[in-house]
Amino acid sequence: MAIYAGRMIDGRRTTRRGDLPSPGARRSRDSAGAVLRAVLDHGPIARSSVARATGLSPASVSGVVGSLLERGLVREVPEAAGPPGIGRPHVPLDLPGGGPAVIGVHIAVPRITVSLLDLRGRIVAQSTEPHGRTDPASVIAAVAALIAALRRRHASRRRILGLGVATGGWVDSPNGTIVEHPALGWRDVPIAAELAAVTGLPVRADTNSRALLRGELLFGDVAVRARESAVHLFVGNVVDVAFATGGAVHQGPRSASGAVAHLPVEGCREACSCGRVGCLQAAVSERVLIRRALADRLIDRPEIPALVEAAAAGSAGAVALLRERARLVGRAAALLLDLFDPEVLIVAEAGANQLPGSLAMLRAEIAARSSAGAGVDRVVCPSSFPGAVLAVAGGSVALDQVYASPLDLQAHLKAS
Ligand SMILES: [Zn+2]
Structure with a gap:
């Protein structure tokens, strides 16, 4: 049966574009995430190849790349010498070498690990400390102190895009809550809100496996x-x-x-x-x-x-x-x-x-x-991270967010 846009067919009207919710900002965020992931996967890569890899139009890619360049999330790299030609040069894109980073926090039964990861998920710095007391308030205070020291020593000139927490037990990621961590005796700890309050960073939390799987999906072997x-x-x-x-x-x-x-x-x-x-x-x-x-x-x-x-x-x-x-x-x-x-x-x-x-x-x-x-x-x-899972896990939660919607980070970037 042929479908004719806007006509009644069998008593039902065909869905028109205007009937659908506006993709608006959401579409551009998803596009930005797709473009940034293409640069992660294939960089250095020309804009035209990004368009092929993502299925986006060259015009969309160009607009999104402009926004990502503005925010320092991608950079233009000198083009390798190629055959002389006419027309606009293709300046390849890559992730920034230093620059933006994320902080990862891993809360284990015996210790805390805090790390600084670049946009490729590489560990720039990390520190680990055994718990003193294991009640949530003491652990959160200790995490905040470790983060402050890490930022002072290794990230004073880096922009921090976000903070990710990984831990065991039951973690309600959308609400940023550790619902239950029996081994630590924790229940309903609003970890994301607490750490956001002390660090001023956007915070997301997840379980160990979900965190590490996000890392594997982004930059695993x-x-x-x-x-x-x-x-x-x-x-x-x-x-x-x-x-x-x-x-x-x-x-x-x-x-x-x-x-x-x-x-x-x-x-x-x-x-x-x-x-x-x-x-x-x-x-x-x-x-x-x-x-x-x-x-x-x-x-x-x-x-x-x-x-x-x-x-x-x-x-x-x-x-x-x-x-x-x-x-x-x-x-x-x-x-x-x-x-x-x-x-x-x-x-x-x-x-x-x-x-x-x-x-x-x-x-x-x-x-x-x-x-x-x-x-x-x-x-x-x-x-993909033997011997480094604790340092990579939390940062992967934050990086997952960066790659999902990089333009959403705008508010924080402007504030920092
Ligand atoms: Zn059991």
Whole structure:
């Protein structure tokens, strides 16, 4: 049946352009995000190639690039010598070398990590500090002090575009609230509002896995494949999962997606913070591993890098503890592979990310347990940020916002 614009067809009027809500500013923001992502992916890149990569008209690209140049989010780079020709020179665009940056905050069970990331997600500086007290007010005060010191030392001449927070538990990203972090004993902490008040920056918060997946989608080693569909599994003191399809991270109506902490694990007798016994998070959490490693005198400081170092140096006890963890993580990963059938499954776990033996154990367990056994070739481990996940996670939340709508940052940029 032919459709004629504006005519009645079968009693229904065809939708006209005027009936639709105006895309207005929203369209230009989305265009700016698309252009900035094209420069991230392909820069240095000519405006005409940006138009091809984004599907936008050359005129739209030109307008958006003007706005991005004004805000210092892209720069024009000297053109490589090419054949002499006539017509307007094509001055390629790239991201600024120094310039704008974001601040990342990671709140772990034992410590805080604060970092400065450039627009490519590279760590410019970072600092880490163990918690003194773990109540929200004390932690927020400590985070604010670390940020102030980081800005003084490394960012006095950089424009800070935003601040991202990553942590475990249940994070309501749209409201900027940590709904529940059982391991820290936190409930309904308005983290974004509190940190915005003390830093004057726009703040967004998310879970570890959703934060790291945003980083993987923007500038990870397998970003192109991950933008098709991806699952991210984070294993630290807390365990969580994130899922993205078509480049969009699924949040869920309550922002509660990805809670796998309490997946039952056979044979585990550890008590979990939920009151039950045998949950995945209890079986693989850093605290449990560190407690066992200290009891067996495998490490002399209570942190997971010490255990990884001991294993790398050949300690049989440390190797065994981390391989057992990798086996349990592999079991969870196999289930995720079957459940989501993603293009890539990214695993961020300290042992498998840094030790070949742990990685082999993880892969073997996934191959044995997944009914899509052949899917082990879709497992990406190490993740794109081995040894740096805590520094990258929070900043990725902020960068996700920058690349989603770079022109929205205008108000803050003018204020800074
Ligand atoms: Zn539990």
